[in-house]
Amino acid sequence: MLEALSQSFVTIFTFSHIVWLVTGVLAGLSIGVLPGLGGIVGMSILLPVIYGMEPDIAFALLVGMVAVIPTSDTFPSVLMGIPGSAASQATIMDGYPMAKRGEATRALSAAFTASLMGGLVGAVTLSLVIPIAKPLILAFGSPELFMLTVLGLSMVGILAGKRPIRGLLAACLGLVIGAIGAAPAAAEYRFTFGTEYMMDGIPLVVVGLGLFAFPEIIDLLIKGKAISEKTTIGRGWVKGVKDALAHKLLVLRCSFIGVIIGFLPGLGGSVVDWIAYGHVVQITKDKPQFGKGDIRGVIAPESANNAKEGGGLIPTLLFGIPGSGSMAVFLGGMLILGIQPGPSMVTEHLDLVYTSVWSLALANIVGAALCVILARPIAQLTKVRYAYIAPFMILIITLACYQATQTWGDLIALLVMGILGWIMKQFGWPRPAALIGYVLAANLETYLFISAQRFGWTWLWRPGVLVIGAIIVISLILGLRKTAAIDKAAQKSEAKQ
Template sequence: MLEIALQSLRIILEPSHFVMLISGVLLGLVIGILPGLGGIVGMTILLPVIYGMDPHDAFALLIGMVAVIPTSDTFPSVMMGIPGSSGSQATIMDGYPLAKKGQAARALSAAFTASLFGGLFGAAVLTAVIPIARPIVLSFGSPELFMLALLGMSMVGVLSGNSPIKGMLAGGLGLMIGALGAAPALPVYRYYFGIDYLMDGIPLVIVGLGLFAFPEIIDLLIKGKPISEAPTLGKGWLQGVKDALSHKLIILRCSVIGVIVGFLPGLGGTVVDWISYGHIIQTTRDRENFGKGDIRGVLAPESSNNAKEGGGLIPTLLFGIPGSGSMAVFLGGLLILGIQPGPSMVSEDIGLLYTAIWSLALANVFGAGLCIMLSKPITRLTIIPFTYIAPFMILILTLASYQATRSWGDLIALLIMGILGWVMKQYGWPRPAALIGYVLSDNLETYLFISVQRYGIAWITRKGVIILALIIAISMVLSTLWKTKKKPTTKLVYDSDKQAS
């Protein structure tokens, strides 16, 4: 294992791979700064780029970007009071009040330090889990893999805000979209309505961009305002680092929370910041300053937000279950590269797992450093009206979608999926649930077909299947109980389907 890990490090440090890692980090910085985008949009933009790429290069590019977004999305949260992504909502509670007091530099440096530790902690946990999980993963057959995919589908209710019914229906919609075109297990074409474009189904790039990027850009254009008023950083960069070091136990506890929540399929960035924020308030005696500019209210969500990426990669890479919306797109990226996450990856492509770990660790280090160095110019970018940025973003999304199959059908499908995504957003339907249903549709059908053909009805009596069925039942009960508990209250209201990045 050590030799494989060192070999992966040597590969990632080669100039071509290293450039891809830095490119992903820089793109992640940009995506995180723009409010309302997040990991799902960033990942879908990159999907057309990775066609035909070396898997190590693609891993470095994708993970470099997704690892840094939870760090760079701190800028709009602290400087503007607008969440850069769903995982930075709780940071606003104390980060924005600190900025209004002239302590934005302190809040940002504390957040970046906590993010760095959280990201490295997540990478360390992922490293430790691989040797333990490998024999378990390799023992899985098609029945267990079907149940794992079903476990992922059972979690879509968590992404549905206060309406599990909407979550299940949105997940079912994703399954229906995934069923268009050729069946994965039989030589049959389904629901293509005589349209040649639909014979191969709708590409993941189109679905991701349509459901997420299109609606967010339209909403920001409708507002028609500058992203922020003229911001000031103030002083206190060193004080923020000292704050992080003096509250290292808080950062450690919340990093553990981040890994655990990231590991649970379907949760991801939608709740991790609020769980850690609520935890730190519940376990602190002097809580009267929370919501008014308490630095601990910045450290807690930022450390857990970055640690969740390492936790989210565990089910995604080892079991083929996306831990969040962005991990669902990441899973689609692996399939584009011809890599099947799960037992085959653990047995045949173990080096890629360590490439992911090294990319995650290095991206967090570079991302935190770049955020600190580029804070002043990045902060100035927030005063640019979004109407100036939107044409450039629309051009990128159009080109990205056209690369899917290079036909006009891509653009028509993007428009239709974009309208669907906008309608879902307006009426509070959970878009991540639909995306997870789409990504898992092939796995569900393929593994069920193989299980029935190989084992008959006896596949449901396998020990692994029974254990996973119990886990599904328990997880659904726990998610129902979790929804009945009191949610954190705030004057800021967000969509229930903000990207589970």
């Protein structure tokens, strides 16, 4: 372990690693400042780029992007009142009112400082968990990994969105999409409809960009107006930093909330900001101004938002279970590099695990610094009408998808997935659930096949399987109760009307 630590520490300070890390940070900054995109789209665009790269360099690029997007997506949330990504919605509640009364600089400064602190807490937590979790990880076999995959699907289905059943069905839809093409455990093709393109399945980059990028672009084009009416951000950099430091205990609490939420498969960015925001609203007793421009309403979600990336890397690297949509794409990137995430990471690629940890910490520092330096130029860009930016974004997305197999099938699949993503968004179906279901489809089938072949039906009685099974049942019961409560409340509301 000490050898892996020292090797990773040397790696992150090599010239090539720093260059690619900064490149990933700059790419993430560019994606984050554009409303509605976020980490899933950014990571999907990078997937074609990492083909043939050395794993440590590719990790630098991917971690650089995934670390900075939760920081840079604060720009559209504060300056425009438009969520930069799904994980920055709560920041709008107080960040945008502050911007409208001339305190945009203070809000941005506090957000960047809280993001930096939260990101570092997430990285430190990840580094501490690895040696503690190592014995547990090595005890996991294919039956336990299968049950963990089922747990991830059940949690993403139950906990994603306001309607848990919709989340569960969306995850199942992702499983169906992931089942297209060659079966991982048998010599047969499924759902190909005699099409050669479908035999290899739909590429991850096409699914990710189709479900998330095009629906957001279409919605913003429909609005057809300038991104923001104001281009000045005023003063208050130092005051924002002082605000974050004055509420350091709040930052620490929300950072740990972010780590825990990031660790739970299927939660991630879809709820972490609201949970942190709800926490600060509940504990505050001194005449709060939440919703009208309270700085604590900016600090809480931003610190949790960045910390979740460290938490999300834990199940992604050590169990092969993505904690969020962006982690699902990150997992796909690992598979492209020929690295199988899971228990083998702590025996065969422990140096890469620690490289990811230190890269995450370094990327948070670089990202926060760049956001401060580039704040004023970025504020000027918000005056541009979205109609002028959209063609450039569509071009990038189309080229990224075409690189998957370099056939027309990629573009047709992108269009189909884009329509599906737009329909899901319009009717309130959680798209991250579908993406995670797609990513986990192959693992689910492979682990089940290996368990059945090796243990027969006796694997069902292993202690780890029973414990995880009990957790799955409890989560399903709680989710169904939540659905029943929502339906009951809706019926009462209709009855009153």
